[in-house]
Amino acid sequence: MEFKVSCALLTSAMSDINKVISTRSVMPILAGIKIEATESGLTLTGSNSDVFIEKIIPLFINGEKVVDINGLGSIVVLSKYVHELLKKLPGDIHMKVESNTSITIQSGNIETRLNGFDATEYPKLPEMDHQNNVKVPFGKLTEAIKQTVFAVSKNESRPALTGVKMEFEKNKLICTATDSHRLARREVHIESVMEESFVVPSSSLSELMHLKESDSSNVDIYYTSNFIVFKTANSSLYSRLVEGTYPNVQSLVPTESKSTITINTKGLMEGIDRACVFSTEWKNNNVHLEIVDDARIKIASNATEVGMIEEYQRIIQIDGQNDINMSFDGRFMLDALKGIQEENVIISFDGMMKPIVIKPQYSGACLHLISPLRTY
């Protein structure tokens, strides 16, 4: 293997991959990054055995030659060292395999040698079924993930809940996440005939969101029984699927309510954020909501030793009963409100012990369910 490439280009591709690589992997070779020179360019692969990321640097970018391949082949080098080194090398680099387990990197009058692993020992990427796939714009996909992924369970005792359920229906993708105290659901319109559903680990989806892709670029989604792959023009992210049956959460979403209020999203978010300053004393970040005078909502919190806060915000519209007086986890409320772009939100209440529903005022595509806290 021998090639020349701009150092900045190689470093940028590696930085996406580097994040998934763990130096404490059971397989030492997974601390490495696989570099492969093929006839069509460079392929870089990194993995932590649950997620694989593959990046391609093609020979030409916008008609300009960026990689000059002088010999095919591959090697695995320690990602930590090669990435740190490349960040510090100036200009173009000349990389050449010396043996199966050693490369030289030359840049001007700087010469370095890096030891590595035989690339034939690197785990193989799962084979995908390229027949059955769906295309989604990157921006649409990551927005749906961002509005749900925070609600996954951090507790491993029910593995299915640690992932986001992605349901592909005809022309529709529904993302759902829940930790059984709250639920986030987002529907997006896509062009698709696929009807499948997967539970994808939240960690893989976080990596996906961090890939440097433009919002309008297309993501092709393929799958096997164990893996799902998100593929853009020059990046592929392979993620192991979460095993186990995802609970039927559709039945949890209330279909009616005793009262609904419409309120300014940003104002409510800032109010709850302030109340959270005093809610840290409580295990569940208790923030209290109360409707007063039929026209205002009181947001309050208190910490016995430290102090208390209370503030009033105008309700834009109120329908149904007005005897709301409940406590919620302020952090859950913030997580839900952060992803809502619309100016106003509608909150539906269905009694003291029932979860509330938060939705944007006009779009029905996004929905958050939050269980109340007992305060006694």
Added chain:
Amino acid sequence: MEFKVSCALLTSAMSDINKVISTRSVMPILAGIKIEATESGLTLTGSNSDVFIEKIIPLFINGEKVVDINGLGSIVVLSKYVHELLKKLPGDIHMKVESNTSITIQSGNIETRLNGFDATEYPKLPEMDHQNNVKVPFGKLTEAIKQTVFAVSKNESRPALTGVKMEFEKNKLICTATDSHRLARREVHIESVMEESFVVPSSSLSELMHLKESDSSNVDIYYTSNFIVFKTANSSLYSRLVEGTYPNVQSLVPTESKSTITINTKGLMEGIDRACVFSTEWKNNNVHLEIVDDARIKIASNATEVGMIEEYQRIIQIDGQNDINMSFDGRFMLDALKGIQEENVIISFDGMMKPIVIKPQYSGACLHLISPLRTY
């Protein structure tokens, strides 16, 4: 105590103070920030018992009234909570003492109450002798500190070495720091008749460097037997002095050398930074320097398992012997070179076992001494 002030102004003053406050102090009251309303404005004080920072918000800034005092008095409130809360409050705030240990903060229709401590229990600031003092521009003072403070000892076994020695002579300030493996020294010209020397803890000097002051503003320096105070128009930093006798380090600086080389500062720094990638395997970040062909310096490092790097850089001028072949701690070299603004540096060698001296090419005000490493 009762006053009105812009929330942004109060938050900005608090953020400087907040950094010194530790929540794990032996004295619970030191987790608090003292707020005092006087006839001339607000005084805020925070401390970790070794450092006190006092900030003043005057009644008027640039002729505009910024504080409206309705009642004098003082209180101590938990710095973590008040600072976090103020960052989230909009616009102006109205702060009012309810009792000796409780205040209300009102901002629009947001009302909060914070519990605190009786201000009379807060430690008193040390009394300073305002007769004997010296004036130094903030930028000049912090530059001298920045170029030396990194060289203090991290080891508490010789307490004096954990501080920077500040020697005031006629029209001169000399800052010196050493951990006995390296030494950094910086001389600045100041207008002063004071002849005193102090050893100031590096942690206090770091806080001083972070104060938001313009480089041209003046710092007044006062002292007692235990404390030194750095005072600007609206901030004062009181630091306990390090006890113990500072060693006579002047005698360590070699007065002659067997050879000197002149080399580009930035190039050398980048080369050593690259070599450090492979030096982490060694306890002392071994980086090897060697003069080759009378004209170039070879910078090299290797890590048995990982790989090696070597590069050659042009020497601008060489005087004396040319058989240099030594190893140094690469991190120490970087620390020293980082503070040097001049394009070129002069490195003086005086034999295999003797420390080298690094100086800017023209200015004699800055000097770094680094001991070589044994490589066998």
